[in-house]
Amino acid sequence: MATLPNWVAPSPKLANRTNASSPIGSGEVGEFREAGLLPDLLHPVPWCRIDREQTRLAMVLAFSGGVSGGLFSDALDRASVAASTWDPHCYVRDIFLTEFLSSCFKIRIGREDCIVATSALVKLIASPPADPAVVDYRRRVLASLAQSPTLRQELERLYLLLRKFRSLLEAATGIGRLDAQRRQLDILQLLKQLIDSMATSGLARIATFGQRIQTGEPYRSLADLLTYDEHLATLDLKVRVGADGSIRGFNILSVQQNDNNPFVASPVRRWLNKFELFLRGFRFSDGEVMARLIDAVFDGIEEEIAPLVQLMGDLEFYLGALGFLDMARAQGYELCLPELVASEHPRMLVDFFNPLLFAQNIHVVPCTIAVDRHDSTVLLTGPNSGGKTRLLQGLGLAQLLAQSGLWVPARAASLSLAAGLVVSLIQETKLDQAEGRLGMELLRIRELFERLPAGAMVILDELCSGTNPSEGEEIFELVLRMLTRLRPQTFITTHFLAFAARLEREKKIAELRFLQVQLGSDQQPTYQFVDGVARTSLAGQAAARLGVTGEQLMALIERNLAQQGAEHPASDGESSGAPVR
């Protein structure tokens, strides 16, 4: 069994924090708990993020009669997240976070592909914690899991047990439907396995949680009940076998009742138990007695079950991240936990790639992004289809992953934590939009400044492209000047090459940096980014590649006219020579 350093368990200093320092937005369901009370793997100070009472009640109902699935996922969807200064609405759609997690955060254990609760994961990752200690905590757990295969295997076993537990509890597979009591005993058996497995876990927080439960009366009662179910008594038999090898008879030599078990009673007592239950309105059966015992045992342990839902979400967070690492490595890419630096330090991403591309089995060309400081505004120029927009998506995702304490898609990276993220990559035309393209863009700029905190990251694609270049450039420059006051980490793409070149030449805005798509000797984009401003957008090449040159368009027109002439020869004749009455 692998063990983790002490830092995985909350330090006394953190554990003594009061609710006054609890995460913002934790709501009434969120609360700090003492060490060992919660197996929270996402926060240095254990915190119950699910609605414990509601989840407990749902689990009681599920245990009693089963539910049609969704208990765990609903609880996780409703779970609170750590306090965050990031607004998911400003970037989730533009960086395709849901698609990224669905395709990259896959959990494969052995030959089994596990279905991850993506919506809960999106909610969790889309709100990166504001507290750097939380980020640091997650990074350390993740690093330990990556370094220790044994620890990872333990966690995977625990996750599989939790999945089985969820399946039984939700009865989604129909197992045990015929015998409700057997199903309940199976659930309790699995619960005991879970607790035992947790108690021996290499993760101190899970181990403490499991060991604390093991020392309690409810766990002992649970163990006794399961023993009672398995071992009421021991019979010594003497079996008589015939010449043909078949059993012809047997004698019971001795009967030893497991008297140490508190649930074991004499036959008379067992009969009286049934009779008492009959009087009380239950059926006269052994099963009814067992049902009362199961009910009482589950009643004692049910308080400890609700946190398992949260634990399952936490495990999906880490195992999904490890799945992302496995997938990247399988395709020859590397991930890393970025070095977190101050904003005035250089931004560095080595062999950086957009994971959305490799998830689509597109060959990705990693690039290196180097900017001398984070709190600068980077203007990206280059030919169309040169990878600018993909770079912006990747930068947004990388920042989000880094802020959540996860891997970033680069061999090495140094990033600075940002106070927020605003991404504007997709420009859709809506049925009810009140303004034209420029108006909508201006509204977005207005909205950006309304919500943008100082030190946030801003990613904009082709700013002010919806109007004529001369007027657009004025607004562009205005935005650049205003942004510098908030010292954001900004990346903007543009095709206003002359404008960009002027800004580079004049150097009136000190925070401005310029990156351009590198072109190869064949004037094709290499998908690498170097300092400077591009001289051409190579729109002609793109047009030729997509079949929009003059010759190609003329050929299409002539073909269409020829087809039209072949289909309507008569009408042409009438119009030219027939007399008109």
Add this chain to the structure above:
Amino acid sequence: MPTLLVNAKMHPALAARIAASVNGRRSQIIKVRSNVKFAFWLRVLFVFSVVVVVVTILYSRHRERAAFEGARGALFDEWRREVAAITAKERGFVERIASILAAEASRYQGDLVSDELRPSAALAAALARPTLYLRGPTAGLQAANAINRYAMESGKDALLLCLLEPPAETAEKSMLPKARLALAGGPPVNDITRNVSRLADAVVGLPYLMPAWGERIKHAKDNVALLRCERELQKAPLEAAKRASRAEVLIAALDEPNDAGGVTELDGEHAHSVRVVVIDLALGKVLLRLRRQVDPNWVTPNRRSQYARELDSCKLAMEIRKSL
């Protein structure tokens, strides 16, 4: 409400939860059983009714059994009182008589008249004592187990009457009233033979005074069996049996096989020899043993068919008395 599902081995918290589960508090929370209380009282009522019926039945059976045992005890006590009135020797009376008769019915041991009967009134005095009378064939009486049959068939006949009260003369006309009286039977005969008992009295009555009969009372299974015992005991001739078993003198007439030839009368009489034995049972001494030939040819033909046996018997009695 406490529950039997809880025991001392359980942790108090577990016991409390089991009690809560049994009492339906937890069920009420999750709204699974809403009618537990109604069902509880319904079943309590049902079980109470069953218990009342069972207790009533058991109590009734107990009372019946007590009454039955009381009746059995009373009957057994009554039987024991009757048994206490006879001795062990008297209980073996029939067997003793059977062995005596078997001996007398076998080879004839010759005529004998003891000195005690020689005096003129000695026979009358002997016959005045408690006496047992039996008449039967020598061939049958040799088998000890056949005595019951012949005891039942043997009655008080003219031989006994004429021994006790002999007619004035040996003429047919003088003996005829005795013959008629013997055939008629009834109180007149009983008056004359007041001190004489039949062996049948002992054969019929003594089994009721045996231990086996007490066992039958003890093992009577129900009132019907006990009532049957009681009625049988009431009807049993216990007094007659006791009287017979206390007989001091045995008079036995043993008919030898009929002579060959001759005529058998309608009442079965035929010429044959008869052994008459008088034994003092108290002393175990034969007082008289005589063998005489009887032959109905002397009887007037028109009376022979009806009175031949009785007249022969009376004549035999007269010869016995005459031979003393």
